[in-house]
Amino acid sequence: MAKFVVTPANEAQRDAWLDRTVPAVERVRPGLWSIPVPIPINPLRYVLVYALELPDGVAIIDAGWNTDEAYDGLVAGLRVAGYEITDVKGVLVTHIHPDHYGLAGRIREVSGAWIALHPKDAALVHERYDDSAIDRLVEKERGLLVRAGVPALTLDELAGASMMIRHMVSMAKPDRLVEDGDRLDLPGWDLRAVWTPGHSPGHLCFVSESRRLLFSGDHVLAKITPIVAVHPQSGPNPLADYLDSLAAVRKFDVEEVLPAHEYRFLELAERVDYVMAHHDERLAEVEQAAQGLSCWDIATRLTWSRPWETIPPFMRRSANGETLAHLVWLEAKGRVRREAGEPDLWFATEG
Ligand SMILES: [Zn+2]
Numbered sequence: 001m002a003k004f005v006v007t008p009a010n011e012a013q014r015d016a017w018l019d020r021t022v023p024a025v026e027r028v029r030p031g032l033w034s035i036p037v038p039i040p041i042n043p044l045r046y047v048l049v050y051a052l053e054l055p056d057g058v059a060i061i062d063a064g065w066n067t068d069e070a071y072d073g074l075v076a077g078l079r080v081a082g083y084e085i086t087d088v089k090g091v092l093v094t095h096i097h098p099d100h101y102g103l104a105g106r107i108r109e110v111s112g113a114w115i116a117l118h119p120k121d122a123a124l125v126h127e128r129y130d131d132s133a134i135d136r137l138v139e140k141e142r143g144l145l146v147r148a149g150v151p152a153l154t155l156d157e158l159a160g161a162s163m164m165i166r167h168m169v170s171m172a173k174p175d176r177l178v179e180d181g182d183r184l185d186l187p188g189w190d191l192r193a194v195w196t197p198g199h200s201p202g203h204l205c206f207v208s209e210s211r212r213l214l215f216s217g218d219h220v221l222a223k224i225t226p227i228v229a230v231h232p233q234s235g236p237n238p239l240a241d242y243l244d245s246l247a248a249v250r251k252f253d254v255e256e257v258l259p260a261h262e263y264r265f266l267e268l269a270e271r272v273d274y275v276m277a278h279h280d281e282r283l284a285e286v287e288q289a290a291q292g293l294s295c296w297d298i299a300t301r302l303t304w305s306r307p308w309e310t311i312p313p314f315m316r317r318s319a320n321g322e323t324l325a326h327l328v329w330l331e332a333k334g335r336v337r338r339e340a341g342e343p344d345l346w347f348a349t350e351g
Pocket residue numbers: 095097199218
């Protein structure tokens with residue numbers, strides 16, 4: 001597949017990503033700031049929080065992890081823009097993942113800001129982050145992993161793989177639910193929510209048609225593609241959702257894409273086409289490998305960015321979930337069939 005490389009909106013920001021440093025706080029447009037907020041133990045290194053100036057403060061898109069380092073980074077970044085954390089009036093959260101949502105509750109505590117989330121992700125808050133519900137979630141995860149054919153020895157390690165990061169999220173219920181097409185009530189901004197499920201069931205992008213900007217969260221990024229996986233909190237066919245959601249944003253005539261990681265870039269439609277082609281290729285690879293094997297065995301045979309043996313448990317679980325997302329998509333199209341069992345076995349229907 002021919003590589004398509006996006007044009008960075010700001011080369012210094014792109015270079016910071018490539019040099020593994022943190023980019024500067026930046027005034028992107030009049031009234032709009034980009035603030036990198038550090039995230040721990042994660043190759044993504046920072047989340048880009050966008051601060052939108054309002055007559056009486058700022059609204060921010062995404063928040064960062066619930067760590068002191070992230071909080072201090074956000075406070076310092078807002079100061080560069082001329083604001084205090086207490087000036088934050090609203091937190092628009094693109095999705096429930098800890099690097100976006102984790103700090104929202106703490107910000108609300110100090111500033112009184114409202115927190116907005118899509119109802120589909122709001123519905124997951126309790127199960128994901130409340131201690132009373134977590135055993136059930138781990139049990140569901142275990143059931144999925146057994147049917148995927150994860151070897152018994154690896155099972156415990158994988159089923160609890162995300163427990164270590166749970167404390168970095170404060171379990172904040174949202175104050176506002178934002179649905180597809182909703183206009184956000186932010187004076188001076190014509191911001192509209194676009195529901196883009198796939199990476200998360202309630203993922204939201206925000207588009208400003210007058211400023212021709214798309215805040216893309218984790219949905220469309222400059223270099224990496226977001227994880228789209230089957231897991232206890234995913235939709236039944238998350239890859240179908242994701243590909244539909246790519247089509248839903250492709251049509252926007254924007255001049256710049258403002259993602260939550262890496263760096264801003266210019267070509268939305270071309271990047272979307274490239275990501276779609278990447279999944280087509282991946283689907284063909286998964287289909288070819290489906291020769292009466294479990295999902296896990298198929299996953300071990302695919303090409304990953306590094307050898308399977310060197311992938312840590314948390315990422316192997318994602319790899320398994322991503323493989324399953326591709327299998328489920330192919331099953332819905334009739335290109336593979338599943339022989340149900342423990343594990344399920346997968347067969348390509350042609351060739
Ligand atoms: Zn995410």
